[in-house]
Amino acid sequence: MDTIRLNYILHLADNALILGHRNSEWCGHGPVLEQDIAISNIALDGLGQARNFYQSAATIAGNGATEDSLAYLRDVIDFKNCLLAEVPNGDWAQTILRQFFFSAYQYLLYTKLQQSNDGQLAAIAEKSLKEVSYHLRWSSEWVIRLGDGTEESRTRIGNALEFLWPYTGELCLPAGYELDAASNGYGVDVSSLQSDWHQRVSSVLEEATLAVPETGWMQSGGKQGRHTEHLGYILAEMQYLQRAYPGAEW
Amino acid sequence: MEKNLEEIFQDKIDREIRIEPKDWMPEKYRQTLIRQISQHAHSEIVGMLPEGNWITRAPNLRRKSILLAKVQDEAGHGLYLYSAAETLGISRDEMYEQLHSGKAKYSSIFNYPTLSWADMGAIGWLVDGAAIMNQVPLCRSSFGPYARAMVRVCKEESFHQRQGFEILLTLSKGSEAQRRMAQDAIDRWWWPSVMMFGPKDDESPNSLLSMKWKIKRFSNDELRQKFVDICAEQVKILGLTLPDPDLKWNEERGHYDFGAINWDEFWQVVQGNGPCNKERLGARKKAWEDGAWVREAANAYAEKRKNRQSVNAA
Numbered sequence: 001m002d003t004i005r006l007n008y009i010l011h012l013a014d015n016a017l018i019l020g021h022r023n024s025e026w027c028g029h030g031p032v033l034e035q036d037i038a039i040s041n042i043a044l045d046g047l048g049q050a051r052n053f054y055q056s057a058a059t060i061a062g063n064g065a066t067e068d069s070l071a072y073l074r075d076v077i078d079f080k081n082c083l084l085a086e087v088p089n090g091d092w093a094q095t096i097l098r099q100f101f102f103s104a105y106q107y108l109l110y111t112k113l114q115q116s117n118d119g120q121l122a123a124i125a126e127k128s129l130k131e132v133s134y135h136l137r138w139s140s141e142w143v144i145r146l147g148d149g150t151e152e153s154r155t156r157i158g159n160a161l162e163f164l165w166p167y168t169g170e171l172c173l174p175a176g177y178e179l180d181a182a183s184n185g186y187g188v189d190v191s192s193l194q195s196d197w198h199q200r201v202s203s204v205l206e207e208a209t210l211a212v213p214e215t216g217w218m219q220s221g222g223k224q225g226r227h228t229e230h231l232g233y234i235l236a237e238m239q240y241l242q243r244a245y246p247g248a249e250w
Numbered sequence: 251m252e253k254n255l256e257e258i259f260q261d262k263i264d265r266e267i268r269i270e271p272k273d274w275m276p277e278k279y280r281q282t283l284i285r286q287i288s289q290h291a292h293s294e295i296v297g298m299l300p301e302g303n304w305i306t307r308a309p310n311l312r313r314k315s316i317l318l319a320k321v322q323d324e325a326g327h328g329l330y331l332y333s334a335a336e337t338l339g340i341s342r343d344e345m346y347e348q349l350h351s352g353k354a355k356y357s358s359i360f361n362y363p364t365l366s367w368a369d370m371g372a373i374g375w376l377v378d379g380a381a382i383m384n385q386v387p388l389c390r391s392s393f394g395p396y397a398r399a400m401v402r403v404c405k406e407e408s409f410h411q412r413q414g415f416e417i418l419l420t421l422s423k424g425s426e427a428q429r430r431m432a433q434d435a436i437d438r439w440w441w442p443s444v445m446m447f448g449p450k451d452d453e454s455p456n457s458l459l460s461m462k463w464k465i466k467r468f469s470n471d472e473l474r475q476k477f478v479d480i481c482a483e484q485v486k487i488l489g490l491t492l493p494d495p496d497l498k499w500n501e502e503r504g505h506y507d508f509g510a511i512n513w514d515e516f517w518q519v520v521q522g523n524g525p526c527n528k529e530r531l532g533a534r535k536k537a538w539e540d541g542a543w544v545r546e547a548a549n550a551y552a553e554k555r556k557n558r559q560s561v562n563a564a
Contacts, residue, residue: 017311024305024314027321028298029533031541032548033329033342040322047315054311068310092544148554149547156543234306241309241367248424250309250367250417 006060007080008181009121010070011223013053014081016128017071019102020046021234022089031092038138042099045131052124072242076231080175083222084167086231093146093156097164100139104200105171106132108193118186140204147208154209161210169218172197178223263464268394271337279463282456283393284338285354286465288345291331292356294324296349296530300364301373309367313417317370320410327403334395350535357381358516359442361524368421368428368435374414376436376443376481382407383477384447387467396465415484422488429490436485437493444508445516447474475505482506 023043030036054067061070084102089095110132113125146157172194174182181187202212221227241250255274262269269275298321305321308314332342348354359377364370385407388400421432448454448470460466478497485492496509518524 021306024318027305027318028295028302028325029537029540031537031544033295033325033332035544037322037325037329040318040325044315044318044322047311047318051311051315071311072309092541145551146544146547149551150543152543153547153550237306240307245425245427248309248428249420250313250424 004177004180007177008187009057011080013050014079015085016046017050018081019085042135049128056120072239077225080223082170094160096142097160100143101168103136103139107136112188116186144208147210165213166219170220175223263392269392270394287335291328292349294328296356296360298324303364323406330399334399337395358519361519361527366431368431371414371417372435372439374410376439378411380443380446383473392464433490440493478506478508
């Protein structure tokens with residue numbers, strides 16, 4: 001079994017699933033009906049991307065693995081998503097900013113992943129890029145609106161910026177399997193995305209009249225299975241039926 | 251003059267000509283429609299909550315995507331319906347205000363809790379099934395915007411209903427624990443679904459006029475009977491039962507007879523005493539209040555942009 005390839009694809013899948021799961025928590029509780037629909041749509045896109053990646057991972061894992069066994073029967077230590085994906089939704093500002101940071105990263109990542117020598121990954125990247133381009137536009141517009149809106153929205157997005165910024169360093173800090181995947185031609189070396197990411201993010205923050213934070217100490221570990229306390233709760237909820245009724249068909 | 255307008259109006263109705271927002275209409279017709287359409291829109295929005303409750307716990311990725319898409323469809327239905335009601339001269343904010351203050355109602359069915367995954371199946375099969383029964387005739391409602399909105403709503407609802415039935419079918423073929431889950435969900439959702447058609451015909455205060463104006467085409471009891479007849483057959487495919495010992499085919503009537511409805515429970519839930527009334531309304535109010543600063547920010551930003559553009563243009 002090609003463990004490195006498997007880990008790399010699981011990492012991509014876990015990012016999409018966990019962020020999608022978080023966004024889905026908004027469904028029915030959004031601040032405006034149209035935006036409730038938009039965030040649910042983004043959640044659905046994430047789930048769709050996750051399913052494509054998990055299906056691809058399952059063929060490598062073999063041994064009867066399926067998209068569902070990979071999503072529902074691995075524990076916290078096995079999940080390889082970035083910490084940013086699992087932090088709580090907080091208020092609308094925090095959700096928006098998290099999405100913006102993530103979409104800017106996924107946009108650059110998927111753009112390059114289209115050149116993967118793994119045909120399936122290239123195809124998933126191409127399809128997902130269309131979705132992510134919209135997520136990036138949508139979240140950028142909201143960051144600007146909130147930064148340049150009212151005093152309250154500005155304070156809130158400022159707080160979100162302070163809270164989330166330390167989680168952004170991990171996005172472009174490659175794990176071992178990412179470096180190997182890149183050198184084998186099927187993955188992307190995310191360190192090469194860093195300056196582009198910073199530039200795109202800075203230009204939107206500036207338009208939102210927000211100061212770009214200094215890059216200080218950054219949290220990391222998610223890609224290696226060292227998570228925040230939040231992921232355990234996400235999985236406890238998400239995996240409950242699969243765990244309580246092992247082997248059942250749903 | 252007034253009488254003349256009313257005659258022209260009723261004549262259009264009788265000849266099946268749609269009434270459009272700019273046409274003259276009796277004030278009572280307008281108010282009845284606002285009440286009915288906004289109540290329907292609120293039901294879609296409040297209805298997102300009991301099912302939304304299971305999005306994060308759906309048992310596999312396929313079910314999770316389907317459920318999320320379904321709940322999102324309900325938001326979409328709410329949107330078309332609020333827009334249809336707005337053509338009658340009421341704003342969405344005013345309608346929300348009526349919902350939050352308790353002045354406007356929504357379907358009582360959503361005041362029941364969703365306790366297991368099987369409830370996603372039972373809601374799809376029974377609740378969406380009853381909704382479709384009520385809504386298909388509304389595609390021919392005399393008010394144009396409502397009828398057109400309902401055409402779209404019904405297409406999606408029938409899809410939801412099949413998905414719900416399929417959830418129950420899968421459970422019914424599963425383990426003993428899954429069959430128990432499915433039967434329990436049917437036991438809990440059956441009677442509230444039967445009540446969804448509203449009071450008995452002789453106790454339904456708004457029905458007569460609505461029939462005359464062709465807002466409504468069939469009586470509550472007619473639709474209820476049709477629903478019972480269909481479900482009594484479909485439940486056999488599941489190998490499960492409906493919780494009604496009096497349910498029996500009546501050869502003479504060509505319909506199923508069914509047991510007495512607990513109307514006391516029905517009115518209690520309407521009046522706010524259902525198991526989840528407070529939570530459901532509380533969740534809607536919270537979403538609205540928590541979102542106030544977001545809406546203010548969006549408005550403030552739009553205003554600033556408009557001003558900047560007009561400065562640039564000048």
